[in-house]
Amino acid sequence: MVTNSDAAHTSRREAGTESVPGRDRERPPTVSLCIPAYQAERHLQTTLDSVLAQTFTDLEVVIVDNHSSDGTRDILENVHDDRVRIIRNAATVPMVDNFNLAIRESRGRFVKLICADDTIEPDCVATQAAVLEADDGVALVSVRTDFIDDEGVLLRPARGLGGIVGHNSGQTVVRRIVRSGSNPVGPPVAGMFRRVDFDRCGGFRGELLFPMELDLWSRLVRKGDFVGVPRTLASFRIGSDSNTALTSARSQLAQQLEFTSRLIHDPEWQIPLSDRVLGRINSYDMQMRRSLLFALSALRASRRRRALGSEKGRERPG
Template sequence: MVTNSEAAHTSRRADTGHGPGRNRPPTVSLCIPAYQAERHLQTTLDSVLAQTFTALEIVIVDNNSSDGTREILEKLHDNRIRIIRNKTTVPMVDNFNLAIRESRGRYVKLICADDTIEPDCIATQVAVLEADDNVALVSVRTDFIDDEGALLRPARGLRGIVGRNSGRTVVRRIVRSGSNPIGPPVAGMFRRVDFDRCGGFRGELLFPMELDLWSRLVRKGDFFGVPRTLASFRIGSESTTALTSARSQLAQQLEFTSRLVHDPEWQVPLSDRILGRINAYDMQMRRSLLFALSALRASRRRRALGSEKGRERPG
Protein backbone atom coordinates (compact mmCIF):
# COMPACT_ATOMS: atom_id res chain seq x y z
CA MET A 1 0.00 0.00 0.00
CA VAL A 2 1.22 3.49 -0.85
CA THR A 3 1.69 5.93 2.01
CA ASN A 4 1.63 9.69 1.74
CA SER A 5 5.38 9.80 2.28
CA GLU A 6 5.84 8.00 -1.03
CA ALA A 7 4.06 10.69 -3.03
CA ALA A 8 4.86 14.31 -3.78
CA HIS A 9 1.75 16.49 -3.43
CA THR A 10 1.07 19.45 -5.66
CA SER A 11 -2.16 21.43 -5.54
CA ARG A 12 -3.39 23.95 -8.10
CA ARG A 13 -6.40 26.08 -7.15
CA ALA A 14 -6.76 28.94 -9.60
CA ASP A 15 -9.65 31.22 -8.64
CA THR A 16 -12.16 30.23 -11.30
CA GLY A 17 -15.28 30.64 -9.20
CA HIS A 18 -16.22 26.97 -9.57
CA GLY A 19 -16.50 24.11 -7.14
CA PRO A 20 -16.80 23.94 -3.34
CA GLY A 21 -15.48 26.57 -0.98
CA ARG A 22 -11.94 26.31 0.27
CA ASN A 23 -12.97 24.98 3.69
CA ARG A 24 -16.04 23.00 2.65
CA PRO A 25 -15.57 19.38 1.50
CA PRO A 26 -16.91 18.66 -1.99
CA THR A 27 -19.90 16.40 -2.49
CA VAL A 28 -18.12 14.29 -5.10
CA SER A 29 -14.51 13.33 -5.74
CA LEU A 30 -13.54 12.36 -9.28
CA CYS A 31 -10.34 10.36 -8.96
CA ILE A 32 -8.06 9.95 -11.98
CA PRO A 33 -5.04 7.64 -11.64
CA ALA A 34 -2.69 8.39 -14.53
CA TYR A 35 0.38 6.60 -15.88
CA GLN A 36 1.92 7.29 -19.28
CA ALA A 37 -1.42 8.92 -20.05
CA GLU A 38 -0.31 11.59 -22.53
CA ARG A 39 -2.32 10.26 -25.46
CA HIS A 40 -5.83 10.45 -23.97
CA LEU A 41 -5.54 12.40 -20.71
CA GLN A 42 -6.67 15.75 -22.12
CA THR A 43 -9.82 14.18 -23.58
CA THR A 44 -10.60 12.62 -20.20
CA LEU A 45 -10.03 15.92 -18.39
CA ASP A 46 -12.20 17.83 -20.86
CA SER A 47 -15.11 15.48 -20.16
CA VAL A 48 -14.63 15.77 -16.40
CA LEU A 49 -14.39 19.57 -16.42
CA ALA A 50 -17.57 19.80 -18.52
CA GLN A 51 -19.81 18.32 -15.80
CA THR A 52 -23.02 20.14 -15.00
CA PHE A 53 -22.59 19.16 -11.34
CA THR A 54 -20.00 21.54 -9.85
CA ALA A 55 -19.73 20.62 -6.15
CA LEU A 56 -16.82 18.35 -6.90
CA GLU A 57 -13.08 17.96 -6.71
CA ILE A 58 -10.79 16.27 -9.21
CA VAL A 59 -7.92 14.27 -7.72
CA ILE A 60 -5.26 13.30 -10.26
CA VAL A 61 -2.42 10.97 -9.27
CA ASP A 62 0.48 10.89 -11.74
CA ASN A 63 2.21 7.56 -11.17
CA ASN A 64 5.69 8.88 -12.01
CA SER A 65 4.97 9.07 -15.75
CA SER A 66 7.88 9.69 -18.13
CA ASP A 67 5.85 10.85 -21.15
CA GLY A 68 3.98 14.14 -21.57
CA THR A 69 1.54 13.54 -18.70
CA ARG A 70 3.30 16.04 -16.44
CA GLU A 71 3.22 18.78 -19.06
CA ILE A 72 -0.54 18.34 -19.55
CA LEU A 73 -1.14 18.55 -15.80
CA GLU A 74 1.03 21.66 -15.43
CA LYS A 75 -1.28 23.54 -17.79
CA LEU A 76 -4.35 22.96 -15.60
CA HIS A 77 -5.71 25.94 -13.67
CA ASP A 78 -8.93 25.13 -11.86
CA ASN A 79 -9.60 25.36 -8.14
CA ARG A 80 -11.34 21.98 -8.19
CA ILE A 81 -8.16 20.15 -9.19
CA ARG A 82 -5.55 18.58 -6.93
CA ILE A 83 -2.51 16.94 -8.48
CA ILE A 84 -0.46 14.30 -6.68
CA ARG A 85 2.79 12.99 -8.12
CA ASN A 86 4.29 9.72 -6.97
CA LYS A 87 8.05 9.81 -6.47
CA THR A 88 8.28 6.26 -7.78
CA THR A 89 6.02 4.18 -10.01
CA VAL A 90 3.79 1.95 -7.88
CA PRO A 91 1.53 -0.97 -8.88
CA MET A 92 -1.73 0.03 -10.56
CA VAL A 93 -3.90 -1.16 -7.67
CA ASP A 94 -1.91 1.01 -5.24
CA ASN A 95 -2.29 4.04 -7.48
CA PHE A 96 -6.05 3.47 -7.70
CA ASN A 97 -6.32 3.24 -3.92
CA LEU A 98 -4.12 6.30 -3.38
CA ALA A 99 -6.30 8.39 -5.69
CA ILE A 100 -9.41 7.52 -3.71
CA ARG A 101 -7.82 7.77 -0.27
CA GLU A 102 -6.68 11.31 -1.11
CA SER A 103 -10.31 12.24 -1.88
CA ARG A 104 -12.50 14.35 0.41
CA GLY A 105 -15.92 13.87 -1.17
CA ARG A 106 -18.85 11.95 0.23
CA TYR A 107 -19.26 10.17 -3.11
CA VAL A 108 -16.43 8.85 -5.27
CA LYS A 109 -15.98 7.98 -8.92
CA LEU A 110 -12.75 6.57 -10.34
CA ILE A 111 -12.06 7.47 -13.96
CA CYS A 112 -9.14 5.89 -15.78
CA ALA A 113 -7.07 8.42 -17.71
CA ASP A 114 -8.32 7.27 -21.12
CA ASP A 115 -12.06 7.07 -20.38
CA THR A 116 -14.71 9.79 -20.60
CA ILE A 117 -18.07 10.74 -19.07
CA GLU A 118 -21.06 12.66 -20.41
CA PRO A 119 -21.78 16.16 -19.00
CA ASP A 120 -24.70 15.01 -16.81
CA CYS A 121 -23.15 11.74 -15.64
CA ILE A 122 -22.16 12.96 -12.16
CA ALA A 123 -25.43 14.82 -11.55
CA THR A 124 -27.41 11.71 -12.49
CA GLN A 125 -25.49 9.36 -10.21
CA VAL A 126 -25.40 11.77 -7.28
CA ALA A 127 -29.17 12.15 -7.47
CA VAL A 128 -29.58 8.39 -6.97
CA LEU A 129 -27.25 8.25 -3.96
CA GLU A 130 -28.75 11.37 -2.38
CA ALA A 131 -32.27 9.98 -2.73
CA ASP A 132 -31.58 6.71 -0.92
CA ASP A 133 -29.01 6.08 1.80
CA ASN A 134 -29.43 2.33 1.33
CA VAL A 135 -27.94 2.36 -2.18
CA ALA A 136 -24.21 1.58 -1.99
CA LEU A 137 -23.34 1.51 -5.70
CA VAL A 138 -24.84 3.16 -8.77
CA SER A 139 -23.72 2.42 -12.32
CA VAL A 140 -24.52 3.61 -15.83
CA ARG A 141 -24.31 2.04 -19.27
CA THR A 142 -21.05 2.48 -21.13
CA ASP A 143 -20.03 2.84 -24.77
CA PHE A 144 -16.95 0.85 -25.76
CA ILE A 145 -14.65 2.96 -27.95
CA ASP A 146 -11.33 2.35 -29.67
CA ASP A 147 -8.00 4.19 -29.43
CA GLU A 148 -9.29 7.08 -31.55
CA GLY A 149 -12.67 7.34 -29.84
CA ALA A 150 -14.64 5.55 -32.57
CA LEU A 151 -17.52 3.41 -31.33
CA LEU A 152 -16.90 -0.33 -31.01
CA ARG A 153 -20.02 -1.40 -29.08
CA PRO A 154 -22.75 0.91 -27.75
CA ALA A 155 -24.60 0.95 -24.42
CA ARG A 156 -22.89 -1.95 -22.65
CA GLY A 157 -23.74 -3.16 -19.17
CA LEU A 158 -26.61 -3.54 -16.70
CA ARG A 159 -28.30 -6.45 -18.43
CA GLY A 160 -30.80 -7.81 -15.93
CA ILE A 161 -29.92 -5.30 -13.21
CA VAL A 162 -31.51 -2.01 -14.32
CA GLY A 163 -33.04 -0.07 -11.44
CA ARG A 164 -32.70 -1.02 -7.80
CA ASN A 165 -31.46 -4.52 -7.00
CA SER A 166 -30.29 -6.34 -3.89
CA GLY A 167 -26.68 -7.41 -3.52
CA ARG A 168 -27.66 -11.07 -3.92
CA THR A 169 -29.48 -10.36 -7.19
CA VAL A 170 -26.42 -8.53 -8.52
CA VAL A 171 -23.98 -11.26 -7.48
CA ARG A 172 -26.17 -13.92 -9.08
CA ARG A 173 -26.13 -11.87 -12.29
CA ILE A 174 -22.32 -11.59 -12.11
CA VAL A 175 -21.97 -15.36 -11.77
CA ARG A 176 -24.60 -16.11 -14.40
CA SER A 177 -23.14 -13.69 -16.96
CA GLY A 178 -19.57 -14.95 -16.70
CA SER A 179 -18.45 -11.34 -17.06
CA ASN A 180 -18.89 -7.87 -15.55
CA PRO A 181 -22.52 -6.72 -15.95
CA ILE A 182 -21.98 -3.69 -13.68
CA GLY A 183 -19.33 -2.09 -15.86
CA PRO A 184 -15.75 -0.76 -15.68
CA PRO A 185 -14.59 1.76 -13.04
CA VAL A 186 -15.82 4.74 -15.08
CA ALA A 187 -19.39 3.40 -14.89
CA GLY A 188 -19.67 3.29 -11.10
CA MET A 189 -20.10 5.73 -8.23
CA PHE A 190 -20.07 4.80 -4.54
CA ARG A 191 -19.84 6.21 -1.05
CA ARG A 192 -16.35 6.90 0.28
CA VAL A 193 -17.26 5.43 3.67
CA ASP A 194 -18.24 2.11 2.05
CA PHE A 195 -15.00 2.02 0.06
CA ASP A 196 -13.03 2.36 3.30
CA ARG A 197 -15.12 -0.23 5.11
CA CYS A 198 -14.72 -2.87 2.40
CA GLY A 199 -10.97 -2.41 2.07
CA GLY A 200 -10.63 -0.68 -1.30
CA PHE A 201 -9.22 -2.26 -4.44
CA ARG A 202 -7.37 -5.56 -4.11
CA GLY A 203 -4.76 -6.64 -6.64
CA GLU A 204 -4.66 -10.38 -6.13
CA LEU A 205 -6.78 -10.88 -9.25
CA LEU A 206 -5.91 -7.91 -11.43
CA PHE A 207 -8.26 -8.50 -14.36
CA PRO A 208 -11.55 -8.55 -12.34
CA MET A 209 -10.24 -5.96 -9.86
CA GLU A 210 -13.17 -3.55 -10.17
CA LEU A 211 -15.69 -6.40 -10.21
CA ASP A 212 -14.19 -7.60 -6.94
CA LEU A 213 -14.76 -4.12 -5.48
CA TRP A 214 -18.31 -3.96 -6.83
CA SER A 215 -19.17 -7.31 -5.21
CA ARG A 216 -17.88 -6.13 -1.83
CA LEU A 217 -19.68 -2.78 -2.07
CA VAL A 218 -23.06 -4.47 -2.58
CA ARG A 219 -22.56 -6.15 0.79
CA LYS A 220 -22.99 -2.65 2.24
CA GLY A 221 -26.24 -1.83 0.48
CA ASP A 222 -28.29 -2.13 -2.69
CA PHE A 223 -27.27 -1.52 -6.29
CA PHE A 224 -28.93 0.86 -8.73
CA GLY A 225 -28.47 0.59 -12.49
CA VAL A 226 -29.23 3.76 -14.47
CA PRO A 227 -30.41 2.74 -17.98
CA ARG A 228 -28.60 5.58 -19.72
CA THR A 229 -25.28 5.59 -21.56
CA LEU A 230 -23.28 8.23 -19.67
CA ALA A 231 -19.68 6.98 -19.93
CA SER A 232 -17.20 5.67 -22.48
CA PHE A 233 -14.65 2.93 -21.83
CA ARG A 234 -11.65 2.82 -24.13
CA ILE A 235 -10.65 -0.57 -25.50
CA GLY A 236 -7.04 0.55 -25.84
CA SER A 237 -4.66 -1.57 -27.91
CA GLU A 238 -1.93 -1.01 -25.30
CA SER A 239 -4.03 -1.09 -22.12
CA THR A 240 -3.36 -3.42 -19.19
CA THR A 241 -6.26 -5.66 -20.26
CA ALA A 242 -5.03 -5.78 -23.86
CA LEU A 243 -1.60 -6.85 -22.66
CA THR A 244 -3.01 -9.61 -20.43
CA SER A 245 -3.36 -12.94 -22.22
CA ALA A 246 -6.85 -14.25 -22.90
CA ARG A 247 -6.02 -17.42 -20.99
CA SER A 248 -5.01 -15.39 -17.93
CA GLN A 249 -8.13 -13.21 -18.15
CA LEU A 250 -10.38 -16.26 -18.31
CA ALA A 251 -8.57 -18.00 -15.45
CA GLN A 252 -8.90 -14.93 -13.24
CA GLN A 253 -12.58 -14.50 -14.10
CA LEU A 254 -13.31 -18.16 -13.27
CA GLU A 255 -11.36 -17.93 -10.00
CA PHE A 256 -13.23 -14.79 -8.97
CA THR A 257 -16.59 -16.37 -9.81
CA SER A 258 -15.64 -19.46 -7.82
CA ARG A 259 -15.04 -17.29 -4.75
CA LEU A 260 -18.49 -15.74 -5.08
CA VAL A 261 -20.09 -19.15 -5.52
CA HIS A 262 -18.46 -20.50 -2.36
CA ASP A 263 -19.41 -17.48 -0.27
CA PRO A 264 -22.41 -18.61 1.83
CA GLU A 265 -23.83 -15.06 1.93
CA TRP A 266 -24.79 -15.15 -1.75
CA GLN A 267 -26.42 -18.61 -2.01
CA VAL A 268 -25.80 -18.89 -5.76
CA PRO A 269 -27.96 -21.66 -7.34
CA LEU A 270 -26.36 -24.47 -9.30
CA SER A 271 -28.12 -23.38 -12.50
CA ASP A 272 -26.40 -19.97 -12.32
CA ARG A 273 -23.03 -21.63 -11.77
CA ILE A 274 -23.37 -23.91 -14.79
CA LEU A 275 -24.63 -21.19 -17.12
CA GLY A 276 -21.99 -18.77 -15.85
CA ARG A 277 -19.14 -21.12 -16.67
CA ILE A 278 -20.41 -21.54 -20.23
CA ASN A 279 -20.90 -17.78 -20.61
CA ALA A 280 -17.40 -17.04 -19.27
CA TYR A 281 -15.81 -18.75 -22.27
CA ASP A 282 -18.17 -17.01 -24.68
CA MET A 283 -17.58 -13.58 -23.13
CA GLN A 284 -13.81 -14.06 -23.18
CA MET A 285 -13.95 -14.79 -26.90
CA ARG A 286 -16.04 -11.64 -27.48
CA ARG A 287 -13.67 -9.58 -25.34
CA SER A 288 -10.64 -10.86 -27.25
CA LEU A 289 -12.33 -9.99 -30.54
CA LEU A 290 -13.01 -6.44 -29.36
CA PHE A 291 -9.38 -5.87 -28.42
CA ALA A 292 -8.26 -7.46 -31.69
CA LEU A 293 -10.57 -5.12 -33.60
CA SER A 294 -9.25 -2.09 -31.72
CA ALA A 295 -5.66 -3.17 -32.44
CA LEU A 296 -6.48 -3.73 -36.13
CA ARG A 297 -8.01 -0.27 -36.45
CA ALA A 298 -4.96 1.28 -34.77
CA SER A 299 -2.64 -0.60 -37.13
CA ARG A 300 -4.58 0.56 -40.18
CA ARG A 301 -4.46 4.16 -39.01
CA ARG A 302 -0.70 3.96 -38.48
CA ARG A 303 -0.20 2.53 -41.97
CA ALA A 304 -2.46 5.19 -43.49
CA LEU A 305 -0.58 7.93 -41.65
CA GLY A 306 2.73 6.48 -42.79
CA SER A 307 1.54 6.44 -46.41
CA GLU A 308 0.41 10.08 -46.19
CA LYS A 309 3.77 11.16 -44.78
CA GLY A 310 5.51 9.22 -47.52
CA ARG A 311 3.57 11.06 -50.20
CA GLU A 312 4.41 14.41 -48.60
CA ARG A 313 8.17 13.83 -48.83
CA PRO A 314 9.81 15.59 -51.79
CA GLY A 315 10.93 13.24 -54.57
Protein backbone atom coordinates in the same frame (compact mmCIF):
# COMPACT_ATOMS: atom_id res chain seq x y z
CA MET B 1 -2.21 16.08 18.48
CA VAL B 2 -2.17 15.10 14.79
CA THR B 3 -4.84 16.77 12.69
CA ASN B 4 -6.43 15.21 9.58
CA SER B 5 -4.39 17.62 7.47
CA ASP B 6 -1.16 16.59 9.19
CA ALA B 7 -2.00 12.91 8.72
CA ALA B 8 -2.65 13.41 5.02
CA HIS B 9 0.65 15.29 4.64
CA THR B 10 2.51 12.54 6.48
CA SER B 11 0.89 9.90 4.28
CA ARG B 12 1.98 11.72 1.13
CA ARG B 13 5.53 12.19 2.43
CA GLU B 14 5.89 8.51 3.34
CA ALA B 15 4.55 7.49 -0.06
CA GLY B 16 7.02 9.78 -1.79
CA THR B 17 4.39 11.99 -3.38
CA GLU B 18 4.10 15.67 -4.19
CA SER B 19 0.72 17.37 -3.88
CA VAL B 20 -0.38 20.40 -5.87
CA PRO B 21 -3.52 21.68 -4.12
CA GLY B 22 -6.63 22.99 -5.80
CA ARG B 23 -9.21 25.13 -4.07
CA ASP B 24 -8.88 25.03 -0.27
CA ARG B 25 -12.44 24.37 0.87
CA GLU B 26 -13.62 24.51 4.44
CA ARG B 27 -16.44 22.11 3.51
CA PRO B 28 -15.56 18.94 1.57
CA PRO B 29 -17.25 18.60 -1.84
CA THR B 30 -20.13 16.20 -2.38
CA VAL B 31 -18.37 14.30 -5.16
CA SER B 32 -14.74 13.42 -5.85
CA LEU B 33 -13.71 12.43 -9.36
CA CYS B 34 -10.47 10.46 -9.07
CA ILE B 35 -8.14 10.00 -12.04
CA PRO B 36 -5.10 7.69 -11.69
CA ALA B 37 -2.75 8.52 -14.58
CA TYR B 38 0.29 6.77 -15.97
CA GLN B 39 1.86 7.47 -19.38
CA ALA B 40 -1.48 9.10 -20.16
CA GLU B 41 -0.54 11.89 -22.56
CA ARG B 42 -2.46 10.46 -25.51
CA HIS B 43 -5.95 10.69 -24.00
CA LEU B 44 -5.63 12.57 -20.70
CA GLN B 45 -6.71 15.95 -22.09
CA THR B 46 -9.89 14.42 -23.54
CA THR B 47 -10.64 12.79 -20.19
CA LEU B 48 -10.06 16.07 -18.32
CA ASP B 49 -12.26 18.01 -20.73
CA SER B 50 -15.16 15.63 -20.10
CA VAL B 51 -14.67 15.71 -16.32
CA LEU B 52 -14.48 19.51 -16.10
CA ALA B 53 -17.57 19.93 -18.30
CA GLN B 54 -19.91 18.37 -15.71
CA THR B 55 -23.19 20.14 -14.95
CA PHE B 56 -22.78 19.08 -11.30
CA THR B 57 -20.62 21.75 -9.67
CA ASP B 58 -20.00 20.61 -6.08
CA LEU B 59 -17.06 18.42 -6.96
CA GLU B 60 -13.31 18.07 -6.84
CA VAL B 61 -10.98 16.32 -9.26
CA VAL B 62 -8.06 14.36 -7.77
CA ILE B 63 -5.37 13.32 -10.26
CA VAL B 64 -2.47 11.08 -9.28
CA ASP B 65 0.37 11.03 -11.80
CA ASN B 66 2.13 7.72 -11.24
CA HIS B 67 5.60 9.05 -12.11
CA SER B 68 4.91 9.23 -15.85
CA SER B 69 7.82 9.83 -18.21
CA ASP B 70 5.78 11.03 -21.20
CA GLY B 71 3.89 14.30 -21.62
CA THR B 72 1.44 13.66 -18.76
CA ARG B 73 3.15 16.21 -16.49
CA ASP B 74 3.05 18.89 -19.20
CA ILE B 75 -0.70 18.42 -19.63
CA LEU B 76 -1.29 18.66 -15.88
CA GLU B 77 0.85 21.78 -15.55
CA ASN B 78 -1.53 23.50 -17.97
CA VAL B 79 -4.60 22.72 -15.88
CA HIS B 80 -5.83 25.95 -14.28
CA ASP B 81 -9.02 25.01 -12.48
CA ASP B 82 -9.37 25.37 -8.73
CA ARG B 83 -11.46 22.20 -8.52
CA VAL B 84 -8.40 20.14 -9.46
CA ARG B 85 -5.77 18.72 -7.10
CA ILE B 86 -2.72 17.04 -8.61
CA ILE B 87 -0.57 14.51 -6.75
CA ARG B 88 2.68 13.26 -8.24
CA ASN B 89 4.28 10.01 -7.13
CA ALA B 90 8.06 10.19 -6.73
CA ALA B 91 8.29 6.63 -8.07
CA THR B 92 5.95 4.43 -10.07
CA VAL B 93 3.77 2.23 -7.86
CA PRO B 94 1.60 -0.76 -8.90
CA MET B 95 -1.64 0.17 -10.66
CA VAL B 96 -3.85 -1.02 -7.80
CA ASP B 97 -1.91 1.15 -5.34
CA ASN B 98 -2.33 4.19 -7.57
CA PHE B 99 -6.07 3.56 -7.84
CA ASN B 100 -6.36 3.35 -4.06
CA LEU B 101 -4.18 6.43 -3.52
CA ALA B 102 -6.36 8.51 -5.85
CA ILE B 103 -9.47 7.62 -3.87
CA ARG B 104 -7.88 7.90 -0.44
CA GLU B 105 -6.75 11.43 -1.27
CA SER B 106 -10.36 12.36 -2.04
CA ARG B 107 -12.62 14.33 0.30
CA GLY B 108 -16.07 13.85 -1.21
CA ARG B 109 -18.87 11.72 0.22
CA PHE B 110 -19.38 10.13 -3.18
CA VAL B 111 -16.53 8.89 -5.36
CA LYS B 112 -16.12 8.07 -9.01
CA LEU B 113 -12.89 6.64 -10.43
CA ILE B 114 -12.16 7.53 -14.05
CA CYS B 115 -9.22 5.97 -15.86
CA ALA B 116 -7.13 8.51 -17.75
CA ASP B 117 -8.37 7.41 -21.18
CA ASP B 118 -12.11 7.20 -20.43
CA THR B 119 -14.76 9.94 -20.62
CA ILE B 120 -18.11 10.84 -19.09
CA GLU B 121 -21.11 12.75 -20.41
CA PRO B 122 -21.85 16.22 -18.94
CA ASP B 123 -24.76 15.02 -16.77
CA CYS B 124 -23.16 11.76 -15.63
CA VAL B 125 -22.10 12.96 -12.18
CA ALA B 126 -25.38 14.79 -11.52
CA THR B 127 -27.39 11.69 -12.42
CA GLN B 128 -25.43 9.31 -10.23
CA ALA B 129 -25.05 11.67 -7.27
CA ALA B 130 -28.82 12.23 -7.25
CA VAL B 131 -29.40 8.49 -6.79
CA LEU B 132 -27.01 8.28 -3.83
CA GLU B 133 -28.44 11.45 -2.26
CA ALA B 134 -31.99 10.16 -2.52
CA ASP B 135 -31.45 6.77 -0.85
CA ASP B 136 -28.96 6.05 1.93
CA GLY B 137 -29.51 2.34 1.35
CA VAL B 138 -27.82 2.44 -2.05
CA ALA B 139 -24.10 1.62 -2.01
CA LEU B 140 -23.35 1.57 -5.74
CA VAL B 141 -24.88 3.18 -8.82
CA SER B 142 -23.78 2.40 -12.37
CA VAL B 143 -24.60 3.59 -15.89
CA ARG B 144 -24.33 2.07 -19.34
CA THR B 145 -21.08 2.56 -21.20
CA ASP B 146 -20.06 2.96 -24.83
CA PHE B 147 -16.97 1.00 -25.84
CA ILE B 148 -14.69 3.11 -28.03
CA ASP B 149 -11.35 2.51 -29.75
CA ASP B 150 -8.04 4.40 -29.56
CA GLU B 151 -9.41 7.27 -31.65
CA GLY B 152 -12.75 7.49 -29.85
CA VAL B 153 -14.66 5.71 -32.61
CA LEU B 154 -17.56 3.59 -31.36
CA LEU B 155 -16.94 -0.16 -31.11
CA ARG B 156 -20.04 -1.26 -29.20
CA PRO B 157 -22.77 1.03 -27.82
CA ALA B 158 -24.60 1.04 -24.49
CA ARG B 159 -22.90 -1.87 -22.75
CA GLY B 160 -23.68 -3.13 -19.27
CA LEU B 161 -26.52 -3.59 -16.76
CA GLY B 162 -27.93 -6.73 -18.38
CA GLY B 163 -30.56 -7.98 -15.92
CA ILE B 164 -29.77 -5.37 -13.24
CA VAL B 165 -31.43 -2.15 -14.45
CA GLY B 166 -33.15 -0.25 -11.64
CA HIS B 167 -33.00 -0.94 -7.91
CA ASN B 168 -31.49 -4.33 -7.01
CA SER B 169 -30.26 -6.10 -3.92
CA GLY B 170 -26.65 -7.16 -3.59
CA GLN B 171 -27.80 -10.78 -3.86
CA THR B 172 -29.39 -10.10 -7.26
CA VAL B 173 -26.28 -8.34 -8.55
CA VAL B 174 -23.88 -11.07 -7.44
CA ARG B 175 -26.08 -13.79 -8.93
CA ARG B 176 -26.09 -11.86 -12.22
CA ILE B 177 -22.29 -11.53 -12.10
CA VAL B 178 -21.90 -15.29 -11.69
CA ARG B 179 -24.59 -16.14 -14.26
CA SER B 180 -23.23 -13.76 -16.91
CA GLY B 181 -19.63 -14.93 -16.67
CA SER B 182 -18.60 -11.31 -17.15
CA ASN B 183 -18.97 -7.83 -15.65
CA PRO B 184 -22.59 -6.63 -15.97
CA VAL B 185 -22.00 -3.73 -13.57
CA GLY B 186 -19.44 -2.07 -15.85
CA PRO B 187 -15.85 -0.76 -15.81
CA PRO B 188 -14.64 1.73 -13.17
CA VAL B 189 -15.89 4.75 -15.17
CA ALA B 190 -19.44 3.39 -14.97
CA GLY B 191 -19.72 3.37 -11.18
CA MET B 192 -20.17 5.81 -8.32
CA PHE B 193 -20.10 4.82 -4.65
CA ARG B 194 -19.83 6.18 -1.12
CA ARG B 195 -16.34 6.88 0.19
CA VAL B 196 -17.23 5.41 3.58
CA ASP B 197 -18.19 2.09 1.97
CA PHE B 198 -14.97 2.03 -0.05
CA ASP B 199 -12.97 2.41 3.16
CA ARG B 200 -15.01 -0.21 5.01
CA CYS B 201 -14.63 -2.85 2.31
CA GLY B 202 -10.88 -2.32 1.94
CA GLY B 203 -10.63 -0.61 -1.45
CA PHE B 204 -9.21 -2.19 -4.59
CA ARG B 205 -7.32 -5.46 -4.24
CA GLY B 206 -4.66 -6.47 -6.72
CA GLU B 207 -4.56 -10.23 -6.29
CA LEU B 208 -6.67 -10.70 -9.44
CA LEU B 209 -5.97 -7.70 -11.66
CA PHE B 210 -8.30 -8.48 -14.53
CA PRO B 211 -11.56 -8.54 -12.48
CA MET B 212 -10.23 -5.91 -10.02
CA GLU B 213 -13.19 -3.53 -10.31
CA LEU B 214 -15.68 -6.42 -10.32
CA ASP B 215 -14.17 -7.58 -7.04
CA LEU B 216 -14.73 -4.08 -5.62
CA TRP B 217 -18.32 -3.96 -6.91
CA SER B 218 -19.13 -7.32 -5.27
CA ARG B 219 -17.81 -6.10 -1.92
CA LEU B 220 -19.59 -2.75 -2.13
CA VAL B 221 -22.99 -4.41 -2.60
CA ARG B 222 -22.46 -6.12 0.75
CA LYS B 223 -22.86 -2.63 2.21
CA GLY B 224 -26.11 -1.73 0.44
CA ASP B 225 -28.23 -1.97 -2.68
CA PHE B 226 -27.39 -1.31 -6.31
CA VAL B 227 -29.06 0.98 -8.85
CA GLY B 228 -28.49 0.54 -12.57
CA VAL B 229 -29.33 3.70 -14.53
CA PRO B 230 -30.36 2.70 -18.09
CA ARG B 231 -28.62 5.64 -19.74
CA THR B 232 -25.31 5.68 -21.60
CA LEU B 233 -23.32 8.30 -19.71
CA ALA B 234 -19.72 7.07 -19.99
CA SER B 235 -17.24 5.80 -22.56
CA PHE B 236 -14.68 3.07 -21.89
CA ARG B 237 -11.70 2.97 -24.21
CA ILE B 238 -10.66 -0.41 -25.61
CA GLY B 239 -7.07 0.67 -26.09
CA SER B 240 -4.80 -1.46 -28.25
CA ASP B 241 -2.00 -0.99 -25.69
CA SER B 242 -4.06 -1.08 -22.47
CA ASN B 243 -3.33 -3.40 -19.55
CA THR B 244 -6.26 -5.61 -20.52
CA ALA B 245 -5.11 -5.80 -24.15
CA LEU B 246 -1.66 -6.86 -22.99
CA THR B 247 -3.04 -9.60 -20.70
CA SER B 248 -3.41 -12.94 -22.45
CA ALA B 249 -6.90 -14.28 -23.07
CA ARG B 250 -6.00 -17.42 -21.12
CA SER B 251 -4.96 -15.35 -18.10
CA GLN B 252 -8.10 -13.20 -18.30
CA LEU B 253 -10.32 -16.27 -18.40
CA ALA B 254 -8.46 -17.97 -15.55
CA GLN B 255 -8.81 -14.87 -13.35
CA GLN B 256 -12.50 -14.49 -14.18
CA LEU B 257 -13.18 -18.14 -13.31
CA GLU B 258 -11.20 -17.87 -10.07
CA PHE B 259 -13.10 -14.74 -9.06
CA THR B 260 -16.45 -16.38 -9.85
CA SER B 261 -15.44 -19.44 -7.85
CA ARG B 262 -14.82 -17.24 -4.81
CA LEU B 263 -18.29 -15.74 -5.09
CA ILE B 264 -19.82 -19.20 -5.44
CA HIS B 265 -18.09 -20.47 -2.32
CA ASP B 266 -19.00 -17.39 -0.26
CA PRO B 267 -21.91 -18.55 1.96
CA GLU B 268 -23.42 -15.06 2.00
CA TRP B 269 -24.47 -15.24 -1.66
CA GLN B 270 -25.96 -18.78 -1.88
CA ILE B 271 -25.53 -19.06 -5.65
CA PRO B 272 -27.85 -21.69 -7.19
CA LEU B 273 -26.40 -24.55 -9.24
CA SER B 274 -28.15 -23.33 -12.40
CA ASP B 275 -26.34 -19.97 -12.17
CA ARG B 276 -23.01 -21.71 -11.61
CA VAL B 277 -23.35 -23.95 -14.66
CA LEU B 278 -24.61 -21.22 -16.99
CA GLY B 279 -21.97 -18.81 -15.72
CA ARG B 280 -19.12 -21.17 -16.58
CA ILE B 281 -20.43 -21.60 -20.12
CA ASN B 282 -20.90 -17.84 -20.50
CA SER B 283 -17.38 -17.14 -19.21
CA TYR B 284 -15.86 -18.83 -22.27
CA ASP B 285 -18.27 -17.08 -24.63
CA MET B 286 -17.65 -13.66 -23.10
CA GLN B 287 -13.88 -14.15 -23.21
CA MET B 288 -14.09 -14.88 -26.93
CA ARG B 289 -16.19 -11.73 -27.47
CA ARG B 290 -13.77 -9.67 -25.41
CA SER B 291 -10.77 -10.96 -27.35
CA LEU B 292 -12.47 -10.13 -30.65
CA LEU B 293 -13.22 -6.61 -29.43
CA PHE B 294 -9.60 -5.93 -28.50
CA ALA B 295 -8.46 -7.51 -31.77
CA LEU B 296 -10.76 -5.15 -33.67
CA SER B 297 -9.37 -2.16 -31.79
CA ALA B 298 -5.80 -3.28 -32.53
CA LEU B 299 -6.66 -3.81 -36.21
CA ARG B 300 -8.10 -0.31 -36.50
CA ALA B 301 -5.01 1.15 -34.84
CA SER B 302 -2.73 -0.76 -37.21
CA ARG B 303 -4.65 0.45 -40.26
CA ARG B 304 -4.45 4.04 -39.06
CA ARG B 305 -0.69 3.76 -38.56
CA ARG B 306 -0.25 2.34 -42.05
CA ALA B 307 -2.45 5.04 -43.56
CA LEU B 308 -0.49 7.73 -41.72
CA GLY B 309 2.78 6.22 -42.92
CA SER B 310 1.54 6.21 -46.52
CA GLU B 311 0.49 9.86 -46.28
CA LYS B 312 3.91 10.85 -44.91
CA GLY B 313 5.58 8.87 -47.69
CA ARG B 314 3.63 10.75 -50.34
CA GLU B 315 4.54 14.07 -48.74
CA ARG B 316 8.29 13.42 -49.05
CA PRO B 317 9.89 15.05 -52.09
CA GLY B 318 11.00 12.66 -54.85
